[in-house]
Amino acid sequence: MDEISKVVRDYIIREYVQEGDDREVTETTRLISSGLVDSFSMVSLLRFLEKKYAIHIPDADATPEAFDTVERIVALVQRFRKAEVSSV
Amino acid sequence: MAFSEAVRHSYHTDLDGIRAAGLFKEERYIHSSQSSDIEVEFPIGSPTRKCINICANNYLGLSSHPDVIAAAHAGLDSRGYGMSSVRFICGTQDIHRELEKRLTEFLGTEDTLLFPSCMDANAGFFEACLNDKDVMIADRLVHASIVDGMRLCKAMQDTFKHSDMGHLEEKLQEHQDKRFRMVITDGVFSMDGDMAKLDAIVTLAEKYNAMVFVDDSHATGFIGRTGRGTHEHCGVFGKVDVITTTLGKALGGASGGCVSGRRELVEMCRQRARPYLFSNSVAPVIVAGALKVLDLISATTERRDKLELNARYWRSLLKESGFDVKEGDTPIVPVMLYDAKLAQDFARDLFDEGVYAVGFFFPVVPKGQARIRTQLSAAHEIHHLDAAIEAFKKVGKKHNILGLGRKELMALCVA
Numbered sequence: 001m002d003e004i005s006k007v008v009r010d011y012i013i014r015e016y017v018q019e020g021d022d023r024e025v026t027e028t029t030r031l032i033s034s035g036l037v038d039s040f041s042m043v044s045l046l047r048f049l050e051k052k053y054a055i056h057i058p059d060a061d062a063t064p065e066a067f068d069t070v071e072r073i074v075a076l077v078q079r080f081r082k083a084e085v086s087s088v
Numbered sequence: 089m090a091f092s093e094a095v096r097h098s099y100h101t102d103l104d105g106i107r108a109a110g111l112f113k114e115e116r117y118i119h120s121s122q123s124s125d126i127e128v129e130f131p132i133g134s135p136t137r138k139c140i141n142i143c144a145n146n147y148l149g150l151s152s153h154p155d156v157i158a159a160a161h162a163g164l165d166s167r168g169y170g171m172s173s174v175r176f177i178c179g180t181q182d183i184h185r186e187l188e189k190r191l192t193e194f195l196g197t198e199d200t201l202l203f204p205s206c207m208d209a210n211a212g213f214f215e216a217c218l219n220d221k222d223v224m225i226a227d228r229l230v231h232a233s234i235v236d237g238m239r240l241c242k243a244m245q246d247t248f249k250h251s252d253m254g255h256l257e258e259k260l261q262e263h264q265d266k267r268f269r270m271v272i273t274d275g276v277f278s279m280d281g282d283m284a285k286l287d288a289i290v291t292l293a294e295k296y297n298a299m300v301f302v303d304d305s306h307a308t309g310f311i312g313r314t315g316r317g318t319h320e321h322c323g324v325f326g327k328v329d330v331i332t333t334t335l336g337k338a339l340g341g342a343s344g345g346c347v348s349g350r351r352e353l354v355e356m357c358r359q360r361a362r363p364y365l366f367s368n369s370v371a372p373v374i375v376a377g378a379l380k381v382l383d384l385i386s387a388t389t390e391r392r393d394k395l396e397l398n399a400r401y402w403r404s405l406l407k408e409s410g411f412d413v414k415e416g417d418t419p420i421v422p423v424m425l426y427d428a429k430l431a432q433d434f435a436r437d438l439f440d441e442g443v444y445a446v447g448f449f450f451p452v453v454p455k456g457q458a459r460i461r462t463q464l465s466a467a468h469e470i471h472h473l474d475a476a477i478e479a480f481k482k483v484g485k486k487h488n489i490l491g492l493g494r495k496e497l498m499a500l501c502v503a
Contacts, residue, residue, distance in 0.1 A: 018249055035455040040235050041228055041247045 004053075004074045011048055012070065016041065027071045032064040039064055049073070055080040110428065111451075116444075122151035122341060124467045128444060139444040140472050140479075142462045145337035147310050147419055148381075148391045149467025155384060156340055156377045163376020175202075175369050176358075183375045190382045191346055195308070195316060195333070196326050199354040202375075204367050206305050206334035206345030207233040212361030213301075213332065214241035214270075217353050221267035225259045227251065227284065229277050231303055238272070250277075253288045260296035269298035275318030275331075276306035279453050279461065281420030283311070286322035299329040305345075306420065309338030309385055310392040310466075329353065335374065340381040344370035391466040395419055398473065399464040405477040406462075410490035412497055419464035422448075423480070424457070424494065427501035431458035434483055441479035456501060 005027060013025055016037050023029075023036065031037040037045065046062050049055070057080055066076050106112050116130035122144060127136040150156055163183070173179035188200040203209040210233035214224060222243035226234060229250045238245050246263065248256040256271065263269050271293050273284040286302065293300045304317040308331075312320025319328045330349035335342060347357050357364060370378075385391065399419040406413045412424040425431045431447030438445050438460070449458035484490040489497060 016249070019252065035450060038228070040226075040238075040245075043245050044247060047246075 004077055005070055007052065008049075008070050008073050008077075011045065012037070015044060015048075025070070028069050030068055031070075032068045037067070042067055045073075049077055053077055053081055055083075110432070122146055124149070124465060124469070124472050126444065128439075130439065137442070139439065139442050140476050141444045142464075142468075142476055143445045144341075144463060144465060145306070146341050146465045146467060147338040147395055147463070148385065149465045150338070150381050150384065150391070151341035153384070156380050159380030160373045160377035164373045167372035167376065169373065170371060171368055173368065174366060175364065179368055181372055181375070183372060183379065184369055187375050187379055188346070190379060191348055194382055194386065195331055195348045196319070197331060197348040198351040200346050200348040201354050201357050201361075201364060202369050203345045203347065203361070203364055204369065205336065205343055206303065206332050208363030208367070209332040209345040209347045210234045210237040210303060211240065212237065212363040213330065213347055213357060214238055214243065215362070216360035217356045218243040218268060218270060220244075222270065223263040223266040223268075224270050224272055225256065225263065225298075226272035227274065229280070230272060230274050231278060231305070234272060234274075234303060243270075251282070251285055253285060253292065256289070257292055257296075260292060260298055264296065269296065270301055271298050272301045273303075274306070275302045275304035276311060276418050276420065278306050278420065279422065279448060279459075280414055281416040281418045281422055282414070283307075283318055283321065283416070283418060286318050286324050286328070290324045290327045300327075301330040301332075302328050303332045305332070305334040305337055306418070308333040310395050311418065314389055315385055315392040335370065335378050335381075340374075340377050342374045342377060344374055344378065395464060395466040398466065398468050401470070402462065402464055402473050402477075405473060406480065409477060409481050409484065410492070411480065411484065412492065412494055414459075421462045421464065423460040423462060424497065425460065425489070426456055426458055426494075426497050428458045430487060430489075430501070431460060434460055434487060437483040437486060438479055441482055443476050443479040456498065
């Protein structure tokens with residue numbers, strides 16, 4: 001959990017936080033609803049997670065709500081990791 | 089299905105939600121032609137009032153220019169009102185092609201295709217020219233019509249941080265396995281008024297074998313020494329692969345847009361771009377007016393020069409008066425207020441003082457970045473700007489924001 005959380009948080013900071021923007025990103029920081037990440041740019045995060053964790057997150061699950069905090073993203077990744085393992 | 093009471097109620101609930109979120113848009117009726125001095129009815133049903141207009145895209149002041157109006161009249165007389173056909177059936181007149189050739193020459197490209205609007209050009213281009221073997225890499229602040237166009241296309245979507253060339257380079261490296269890479273940006277960003285680093289973008293595109301797409305709607309006609317656009321300003325004239333732009337802003341302001349660029353890409357649009365294929369083109373009267381606009385701006389740079397001076401003067405007036413102004417070198421001058429309600433109240437108070445400007449806030453701009461976007465025109469005279477700044481100062485004093493910097497204004501926003 002902690003490892004995934006760190007990976008996700010680091011990626012979000014690297015990928016989305018603009019230089020000079022001093023906003024902190026925590027486990028519960030609102031990402032989409034605060035406007036830090038917009039739905040247009042969210043695609044790269046989805047692709048990153050799928051590649052990094054070798055999972056497939058269907059469009060129906062890749063909602064702005066599910067991507068709105070690091071906490072929720074970690075939960076989503078864990079859910080699909082389990083699904084991948086059980087389907088092997 | 090009938091439009092039942094339940095359906096009606098559902099839409100009422102949605103509309104109430106938009107109102108509750110403070111996002112409900114209301115039109116203001118203008119009872120005069122587009123100009124620096126306009127007569128506005130607002131709220132609807134009120135008597136009209138005279139205002140200084142400082143929010144139009146009428147950058148070159150050609151929307152109501154007598155020569156353009158006369159040319160449009162002549163076009164109406166000689167080519168009629170409508171075409172009643174899409175381009176490839178019987179909706180192409182000689183003047184449509186003439187305008188395309190003139191735009192090609194003006195923009196320094198290989199060919200041009202007219203669209204009903206630049207929104208349509210952006211909506212149709214990507215799907216017509218790219219497929220699932222390709223990648224589109226867009227600046228995060230590109231116009232909504234580009235976002236829509238990208239969503240209609242099967243190519244992979246990616247974005248880079250606004251004007252961050254290091255981030256763009258990372259993305260170009262990441263996508264070297266794709267068939268084609270296309271870097272996508274606005275020339276001038278409509279909300280912040282800043283300019284794309286097109287010279288650096290073109291250099292990176294050459295290094296990583298990518299094409300470059302620029303929406304120059306807020307630049308064509310006035311950015312660059314002779315007003316050709318951002319590519320002229322940045323010294324990459326002839327090196328941008330695709331330019332989309334509009335006739336609906338500086339170039340007379342009526343309607344219509346185009347895709348201009350590499351011959352093969354333009355031809356792909358002619359064959360496959362759905363907004364071109366399935367809707368009528370620009371009406372003859374507008375084509376005739378636009379041809380006159382190109383005559384006027386090709387003959388002299390007087391108008392874009394005056395616009396540049398006006399923008400510089402207005403920017404200095406705002407700064408001297410103690411407003412927080414976004415830095416830039418374009419006729420889009422955002423006055424930062426950060427708080428959405430303050431931006432709305434400020435715009436309303438300006439209107440009461442006889443200045444027509446609009447507040448922009450989330451989701452049009454990021455949260456906590458609300459502003460009054462002011463836009464200059466070559467039709468503004470010094471007396472317009474001097475009168476407008478008095479109104480700004482009066483309203484600024486009322487809200488106690490004069491002299492406050494970004495952090496102090498943002499603190500107000502939180503309070």
